[in-house]
Amino acid sequence: MLRGINLQVRAGEIVGLLGHNGCGKSTLLRIVATLLKSSAGEAYVYGANVRTQGDDVRTHVGFFAHVPGLYDDLSARENLAFAATMLGLPAADIDAAIERVGLAHVTNERVRGFSAGMQRRLSLARLILQRPRLLLLDEPYNNLDTAGIALMNGFIDELGEAGGAALVVVHDLVPAAGVLDRTVTIRDGRVAAPAPEDFTHGGTSPEAITLPAGAAGIS
Amino acid sequence: MLRGINLQVRAGEIVGLLGHNGCGKSTLLRIVATLLKSSAGEAYVYGANVRTQGDDVRTHVGFFAHVPGLYDDLSARENLAFAATMLGLPAADIDAAIERVGLAHVTNERVRGFSAGMQRRLSLARLILQRPRLLLLDEPYNNLDTAGIALMNGFIDELGEAGGAALVVVHDLVPAAGVLDRTVTIRDGRVAAPAPEDFTHGGTSPEAITLPAGAAGIS
Amino acid sequence: MSPVTANTFDAPEAGRWPLFGWLSFAFFAFAQVYAVATSPADQMMGHLQKMMYVHVPAAWVTFVAFGIVLWTSVLFLWKEDERHDLMAASAAEIGAVFCGLTLILGMIWGRPTWGVWWSWDARLTSTLVLFLIFVGYLALRSFVEDAQRRGQWSAAVGILGAINVPIVWMSVKWWRTLHQLQSDPRSLSPEYARGLVLNALAFLFLMIFFIRRRYEAARYERAAEHASQAAALGGYNG
Amino acid sequence: MALHDDMRRIRAIVWKDLTTERRSKAGFNAVAALGVTILVLFGFALGPDTKALQDAAAGVLWLAVLFAGVLAFNRSYQVELDGGALEVLLLYPGARWAIFAGKLIANLIFVLAMLVIVVAVGIVLFQVRIPAQWPSLIGIMLLGVIGLVSLGTFYAAMSSRSRAREVLLPLLLYPMLIPVLLASMEATKAFLTGDIMNAVGAWVQMLALFDVIFLVATFWAFESVIEV
Amino acid sequence: MALHDDMRRIRAIVWKDLTTERRSKAGFNAVAALGVTILVLFGFALGPDTKALQDAAAGVLWLAVLFAGVLAFNRSYQVELDGGALEVLLLYPGARWAIFAGKLIANLIFVLAMLVIVVAVGIVLFQVRIPAQWPSLIGIMLLGVIGLVSLGTFYAAMSSRSRAREVLLPLLLYPMLIPVLLASMEATKAFLTGDIMNAVGAWVQMLALFDVIFLVATFWAFESVIEV
Numbered sequence A, B: 001m002l003r004g005i006n007l008q009v010r011a012g013e014i015v016g017l018l019g020h021n022g023c024g025k026s027t028l029l030r031i032v033a034t035l036l037k038s039s040a041g042e043a044y045v046y047g048a049n050v051r052t053q054g055d056d057v058r059t060h061v062g063f064f065a066h067v068p069g070l071y072d073d074l075s076a077r078e079n080l081a082f083a084a085t086m087l088g089l090p091a092a093d094i095d096a097a098i099e100r101v102g103l104a105h106v107t108n109e110r111v112r113g114f115s116a117g118m119q120r121r122l123s124l125a126r127l128i129l130q131r132p133r134l135l136l137l138d139e140p141y142n143n144l145d146t147a148g149i150a151l152m153n154g155f156i157d158e159l160g161e162a163g164g165a166a167l168v169v170v171h172d173l174v175p176a177a178g179v180l181d182r183t184v185t186i187r188d189g190r191v192a193a194p195a196p197e198d199f200t201h202g203g204t205s206p207e208a209i210t211l212p213a214g215a216a217g218i219s
Numbered sequence C: 001m002s003p004v005t006a007n008t009f010d011a012p013e014a015g016r017w018p019l020f021g022w023l024s025f026a027f028f029a030f031a032q033v034y035a036v037a038t039s040p041a042d043q044m045m046g047h048l049q050k051m052m053y054v055h056v057p058a059a060w061v062t063f064v065a066f067g068i069v070l071w072t073s074v075l076f077l078w079k080e081d082e083r084h085d086l087m088a089a090s091a092a093e094i095g096a097v098f099c100g101l102t103l104i105l106g107m108i109w110g111r112p113t114w115g116v117w118w119s120w121d122a123r124l125t126s127t128l129v130l131f132l133i134f135v136g137y138l139a140l141r142s143f144v145e146d147a148q149r150r151g152q153w154s155a156a157v158g159i160l161g162a163i164n165v166p167i168v169w170m171s172v173k174w175w176r177t178l179h180q181l182q183s184d185p186r187s188l189s190p191e192y193a194r195g196l197v198l199n200a201l202a203f204l205f206l207m208i209f210f211i212r213r214r215y216e217a218a219r220y221e222r223a224a225e226h227a228s229q230a231a232a233l234g235g236y237n238g
Numbered sequence D, E: 001m002a003l004h005d006d007m008r009r010i011r012a013i014v015w016k017d018l019t020t021e022r023r024s025k026a027g028f029n030a031v032a033a034l035g036v037t038i039l040v041l042f043g044f045a046l047g048p049d050t051k052a053l054q055d056a057a058a059g060v061l062w063l064a065v066l067f068a069g070v071l072a073f074n075r076s077y078q079v080e081l082d083g084g085a086l087e088v089l090l091l092y093p094g095a096r097w098a099i100f101a102g103k104l105i106a107n108l109i110f111v112l113a114m115l116v117i118v119v120a121v122g123i124v125l126f127q128v129r130i131p132a133q134w135p136s137l138i139g140i141m142l143l144g145v146i147g148l149v150s151l152g153t154f155y156a157a158m159s160s161r162s163r164a165r166e167v168l169l170p171l172l173l174y175p176m177l178i179p180v181l182l183a184s185m186e187a188t189k190a191f192l193t194g195d196i197m198n199a200v201g202a203w204v205q206m207l208a209l210f211d212v213i214f215l216v217a218t219f220w221a222f223e224s225v226i227e228v
């Protein structure tokens, strides 16, 4: 149902993605994350084609979906340990990450017992561990209390400073106000308000996401 | 983890329930809705004991959980039709409800294909059909776009006017600002700021929810 | 209906196919009459032998259809053109039908000739297994909404299934031959050959016609899916 | 709530279950096909010689129905579970036994339809001679299925809440079902092998008895099972 | 990615699967218990006389392992599905076949452990005489399980993500497995009944051949199955 998205996100840029329910925001994120194949049009992440160079794309992308994507029967710690191994990262930073999202008191609890927000926090911890160059966040503030929102924003900013980029799906701009450099709105499967170049800062830095006109065309 | 909640909600009152992640908000709602049995303490809905008079309680309660609770293989319409039959309501109002939540264009589509927000809207439509005397909403604004939030608030207000009561779990007060009469915060399993009696309007009207001190004690 | 679907295509036009259909039906009728008329009563089975002209062609055509499934599945994985997927699906459906036909006709035949509806003979059993394999294939297709998954998965299953068919046949044969054998279908004597060949051709044409029609239907179904998708498009408008 | 309200609710649930079953297109066909596949597996396991197969037929038929049926039971709650529909269902006012009744009836229809197919194929594959008293044989199958479905629907309600449903349900169900299965198998076998004189009556009585017990027990216990 | 990275990943997945298996109450014990229960059911189905049981033993053992094993396969992906863990797993950089390898090994360990129990019980229940060449019998079982698990793990990757996974997996798996099952059953039977001379060797060769084919085919096809 995405007709033709034309959208660039530059490294260092935090872009908000708006649009009414069912307009295809999640779908767009999933395409950029190589979790869905778009039927027509191309999309590039740091120059890598999401369709043909999936492996390269995946080395850059960190995805934060509607669902936490955790193993209920593993403890918070074990979940991160597994992620670290799969990402080829040292296990050293795990505790720091858990500490940071404020789950230190349940490090060795099974995730099954966690509340909605606690689970969101844990998957945030996984992102903190991964420090991806491109963040794809789908309504990241759901279930998070004010402290959690602050954590999320802090992390996004941090990545932005470090030259990473982020595409953040939000409905309510208030919690995200501090972090977004600009916003893009999808309407009828098209980008309604493509931001003028000058708006984006870091105009020279490499492009994190590139969706040429007609990209991600999902009739 | 709920130590002792002491909370009254009067008919006609819309109360916001705050608290950090994992403090027990969802659990509290599920207890009041008779979906969980509290280990200690009593809770009453319009005078009916949630533990012993579940049937009476259920005739009053409308619950809006983290998950939509729909049948993926039934169409939007069929889902509501089923709900109507189970609630013993006339099927006449179904289309109106669907129309109202803006899903008229997918009335006969299977729910399976709906986006997150579309599903939330449909379960809202079910509540609109039911018009319960007590609304229990667990983070009702998740996945809803601004139009959806307006719908939700409109419905809550409506019930409030009609003398119904609502207990609304929220993290971010902004979308809910218009509708809440007062808020209650849970901290360490206790009600941190029990609102003074005079604060509540309709002080004379019957009590929708009553949790005497030490109620809903879930160690 | 999936969020991602292959290029929206023009719904196909029937063209000359209806004519082809009529012709093949006519040819089928002719071939049947011819075969029944020319072939003498078999000294063992008598006129029961006439069953051969429907049973055997059905069996052969089954193999052809599943061959098409294999071929189009490979093409789909390679080219990722949805039409190959739809063709594979159509061939699988028709193939399953003919396979079922073979089974039923065979059993009807077996009752008078062998005195039993069924025997665990190698060919019979392997045909049944083949039938089940492709029932599974069709079940998979109907259990998966997302067009892309449906395509890729059923392609994989179709290929593996086709690979497996000769293996199954071989294994069942061994299984059987390690024990006492029952009366096998009689191998063919020449004076029945012409009728058989004619009917084989007739069945082949019919199969092609059915597959084509099923394929057109499948194309229309997909087009409809696209339409309903467009309807679902954008969710809440306003 | 008045009884006719419950009736209406039961009808609604039956309709809903059967519709979702039908909608998930190959739902029934797949289960039936699976039943047939299992029959074929048995055929291979018990070797090709006809005699052995004929002796095993009665037992094998029931096992095939059992193994395929178990899947149906799980599916009937699976529908409720994804998307938390069960909680909504529990929150509807009115007696909970209506929910059980609805699912029971839906499953009964489902399994009976499957049984017809499996038995038909089984008769052919295992070269069963249809006895003269086939009507009473149908009666026996009906009794067997009632026992099977009532227990199955009940335990499915339990196991559905736990993860590892697929494992838990058969694990709970099979041992409990053994009396019903044994009675059904023996009665069926007696009919197929034709020696009716030996105690078919006893088996049938036993079957009927167990059906009654199971029905009463499950209806009574369902409330407390579904409660939490 | 370097090979040893993949190795590390595979180990991680095996560990994760086995741990979750162990943690989840109704994990291994339940499946093993179920295998035994199925054996008992067969016992009832095939009637009391010892001869029939002994003849059927080989076939029944394999069927019990099959029916119980199928549940394990679906579960190994179920873990990934609730809470959308699979998407996260797919997003980790590196070759996807490592995922398949990990799950394959985990399932292999799981099913083998179960097989030991089921066979042990089966030998007792069906009064099987343990042949002198039991070591080679173990070899055969190993071959059989490899075929079973490779196909099972592969098909589960699809069925677990479709609706009605409990039905779809066996429906796809059983017919495809028939060559492997036949070979395993026949070879086992030959050993148990002691008449080795007739073509055990042939069956074993056939078994080994299928294992190779199935392993190659599934590893090759997995990528295209998991990526969507």
Ligand code: HEM
Pocket (backbone or CB within 6 Å): C052, C055, C056, C059, C060, C102, C103, C104, C105, C106, C107, C109, C110, C111, C113, C114, C117, C118, C123, C124, C125, C127, C128, C184, C185, C186, C187, C188
């Ligand atoms: C359920 C029962 C049966 C099934 C599933 C079955 C299946 C098949 C199949 C798959 C073939 C084609 C394979 C090939 O040509 O090598 C075939 C061929 C044939 N069948 Fe059957 N059959 C059945 C019963 C019978 C019976 C009862 C007869 C006659 C007594 C029979 C006679 C033949 C003959 C004459 C051929 C052609 C021989 C040949 O070309 O090799 N079949 N059958």
Ligand SMILES: Nc1ncnc2c1ncn2[C@@H]1O[C@H](COP(=O)(O)OP(=O)(O)OP(=O)(O)O)[C@@H](O)[C@H]1O
Pocket (backbone or CB within 6 Å): A112, A113, A114, A115, A116, A117, A118, A143, B001, B019, B020, B021, B022, B023, B024, B025, B026, B027, B028
């Ligand atoms: N199914 C469960 N099993 C065990 N413990 C649970 C379960 N669900 C919740 N808990 C525990 O209850 C506590 C409260 O959970 P609950 O979901 O009510 O929190 P919450 O206030 O809703 O948090 P959030 O704002 O994140 O939704 C959590 O600390 C959690 O450990």
Ligand SMILES: Nc1ncnc2c1ncn2[C@@H]1O[C@H](COP(=O)(O)OP(=O)(O)OP(=O)(O)O)[C@@H](O)[C@H]1O
Pocket (backbone or CB within 6 Å): A001, A019, A020, A021, A022, A023, A024, A025, A026, A027, A028, B112, B113, B114, B115, B116, B117, B118, B143, C001, C002, C003, C145, C232, C233, C234, C235
């Ligand atoms: N699994 C699916 N199968 C079929 N259609 C789908 C599926 N998921 C989404 N769609 C369709 O794609 C469209 C966009 O869905 P998507 O989830 O991307 O919307 P969204 O922008 O994320 O909405 P929301 O803000 O509610 O999350 C919807 O209209 C829906 O009909």
Ligand SMILES: [Mg+2]
Pocket (backbone or CB within 6 Å): A025, A026, A027, A066, A138, B115, B116, B117
């Ligand atoms: Mg979304």
Ligand SMILES: [Mg+2]
Pocket (backbone or CB within 6 Å): A115, A116, A117, B025, B026, B027, B138
């Ligand atoms: Mg909550």
